Amino acid sequence: MKSVQAPQPLIVLKEINKSFKQGKQESHVLKGLDLTINEGDFVMIMGKSGSGKTTLMNIIGFLDRISTGTYLFRGEDVSLLNENQKSEYRNAFFGFVFQQFFLIDSLNVQQNVELPMVYKGMNNSKEKKEKAQHFLDLVGIGDKLKMKTSELSGGQQQRVAIARALINDPLLIMADEPTGALDSETGKTIMETLKKLNQEGKTIVMVTHDEDMTAYATRVIRMKDGAFEEEVTTV
Ligand SMILES: Nc1ncnc2c1ncn2[C@@H]1O[C@H](COP(=O)(O)OP(=O)(O)OP(=O)(O)O)[C@@H](O)[C@H]1O
Ligand SMILES: [Mg+2]
Structure with missing residues (x-):
């Protein structure tokens, strides 16, 4: 008989610490964080500038390593992955929207949005274009396909970055201040x-940083000096 297993958490961080070495100086940026993220969570991380939010995002997204502690991604120990x-x-699994957009200026909007599909090895141009068009429509800039990203406003560039993050149908969307550069109306969209x-x-x-955004989340976590201050669950 098959046993029914409880769904596995997507992400489990246990007692993680992160320090950066600069010469002889070492700064302890994340301090003993415990965090479990389940599928379907909408987690919002708030905290002052320098509190460690981006550092935590980078660790969750495999862009940086923890110094000590354990990170399990779908039950797998991330430290064992090459x-x-x-x-x-x-x-x-991840779609990233960075604080800086990290778009490639030499590529047009469509090509930027198609990049994650290119990395995945998709080579059907028609399918790639249709998907790019779909996600650019979704974020309201479906008419900008052939524009250079350097010719777009900050808000439009952020929307290209969001379309790019969504294109591979990621399990997890990681967004660092996705509305920071947008006017409030676009931010709301x-x-x-x-x-x-x-x-x-x-x-x-x-x-x-925006308190008004917390209404959209199911969990709000506040960070201070590299530690979690409190968590509010709204759903
Ligand atoms: N690569 C690095 N090398 C050394 N120190 C770093 C590095 N990355 C981040 N830090 C330090 O870690 C601390 C936290 O930085 P982090 O970027 O995570 O803050 P943040 O909460 O995202 O701030 P902001 O709201 O301004 O984006 C800062 O003091 C920063 O100087
Ligand atoms: Mg940051």
């Missing part, structure tokens, strides 16, 4: 889009 495996997992994706089952981890 760089190739980490890149594969990153491309398969983006948040409504993220909320809809969350309701459809996507897990979202988002960093923000």
Whole structure:
């Protein structure tokens, strides 16, 4: 008889610490964090500048390593994965919206959005273009396909970054201040889009300074000096 297993948490961080060495100086940036993220969570991370939010996001997204502690991703110990495996997992499971957009200026909007599909080895141009168009429509810039990203406003660039993050249908959307560069109306559209994706089952981890954004989350975690201060669960 098959036993019914409880769903495995997507992410489990246990007692993680992160320090950066600069010459002889060492700064202890994340201090003994415990965090479990389940599928379907919309986690919002808040805290002052320098409190360690981006550092935590980088660790969750396999872009940086922990100094001590344990990180389990879908039950797998991340410290046992090699760089190739980490890149594969990153491309398969994560969609990133960075604080800086990290768009490639020499590519147009469509090409930027198609990049994660290219990394995945997709070579059907028509399918790639249709998907790019779909996600650019979703974020409201479907008419900008052939524009250079350097010719777009900050808010439009952020929307290209969001379309790029969504294109591979990631399990997890990691968004570091996705609305920071947007006017409040566009910011609201983006948040409504993220909320809809969350309701459809996507897990979202988002960093923000904006208290108004907390209404969209199911969990709000506040950080101070590299530690969690408190957590509020709203759903
Ligand atoms: N690569 C690095 N090398 C050394 N120190 C670093 C590095 N990355 C981050 N830090 C330090 O870690 C601390 C936390 O930085 P982090 O970028 O995580 O803050 P943050 O909460 O995202 O801030 P902000 O709201 O301004 O984006 C800062 O003091 C920063 O100087
Ligand atoms: Mg940051």
